[in-house]
Amino acid sequence: MNGLYQPFKNFDFKNDKCFLSGDAFATPLTSVNVLPDWLLSMANLSGNEQIKLLDESIRTYKSLVVPCSVAVFDQFVSPLEDRVALAFGKGYAGVSALPEIDLFNWIGKFMYSILYIEMQGAIRLQQLSGDGMNMSQGLMHKFGNLHTMLQSIFREVVFEDFTPWSILVVPLEEKETAFSFRDEINTLTFSLKFKDFGIIACLQDNGTNKRYHQELLDSIQGKTLSEQQFEEVAARFFYSAYLFNRLPEYTIMPVEDTIYIDAMPLKGTLNKALFDVWAHKTYAQVLENFWKPWGHTLFEIIKDPTAPMSYFDEPFLPATG
Structure with a gap:
């Protein structure tokens, strides 16, 4: 298990290896649903709901599956799902008490699974050669780092004095919010609302998006949000994740069964700000x-170009250029 499985090195998206471990465990493969059964049932979904992938294909929720080693699934993925299912069952009180690493692993596993399926589509359409030749090196690097971090699902991964993500869990006014989610693969940004809680996550930003919106987050601390307010906060994170102009670099050291990950300073040699200039019109x-x-x-949202519409009394919008 000492080695580090790096699927982006050989473009391993052929359903013949465990998507997480690359078969570090000598057990057969099984197909695992990207949207777990417990979630479909808790959200009263049939699994026939549809999702449109980047290759324009329409797939049902239950047709989205990835290959997983039986040992990895039984010993590690299943217990993670159980912890998240238990928390979701209790709503905001349960989800806000979950360790962030569980949320990171669960959301990361979900997004990486979708990415795995998107990769297959791109290779099939020959938009990507089998070695990923026409995919940006930056994206491959970022997705590869996420995959390395997700190995903490089945082995010990130590983040040395940093957190690779920004995760926000907020209470919602509406206690019976219908389940919905959105994801942006390129920026690895995700949001979900369900029952009386909302989650927003940027998976590879070393916490910068959360710091960027700190004023707004401080102002909503301890308050329940309307659905419109939640979507407004989510929109800000999705937009700022797009403006974030660094590719986080890490020193990754596998030592025996543990992976040590250290973050390089984001400032690097660039003298410019971590985020490109915020533009109200794009936002x-x-x-x-x-x-x-x-x-x-x-038109309604940007009627005043200097102050876009907001559901917050004090919007705390970032300064524009």
Whole structure:
């Protein structure tokens, strides 16, 4: 188990190895649902709901599966699912008490599974050669780092004095919010709302997005949010994750059965800010998309170009250029 499995090195997306461990365990493979059965049942979903992938194919939730070693699934993935299922069952009180590493691993596993399936689609359509030749090196690097961190699901991974993610769990006013999620693979950003809680996560930012929105987060501390407010906060994270202009670099050291990960300083040699300049107009377009259920038009949101519409009394919007 000493070696580090790096699927992006050989483009291992052929369903013939465990998607997490690369078969570090000599057990047969099984197919694992990307959206676990417990979640479908808790959310009253049939599994026939549809999702559109980047290759434009339409798939049902229950057709999204990845190959997983039986040992990895039984000993590690299943207990993680049990902990998250128990927390989701208790709503905000349960989810906010979960260790962030469990949320990171669960959301990361979900996003990496979707990525695994997207990779297969891209290779099938020959948008990607089998060795990933026309995929940006930066993205491969970022996805590879996420995969290395996710190995903490089945072996010990030590993050040395840093946290690779920004994760936010907030209480919602509406106690019976219907389950929905969104993800942005390129920036590894994710949001989910369900029951009386919402989760927002940026998986590879070393906590910078959370610091970027600190003023707003301080102002909502301890308050329950309406669905519109939650989507507004999510829109800000999705947009700032897009503006984040660093590719975090890590020193990764496998020692016996443990992987030690150290973060390099984000400042690096670049003298510019960590985020590109915030533009209200672009943010308003993101917001329009997140507020679709409430029918706010772009015109309405950006009627005052210096102050986009907000569901917060004090919006604490980042400064524009």
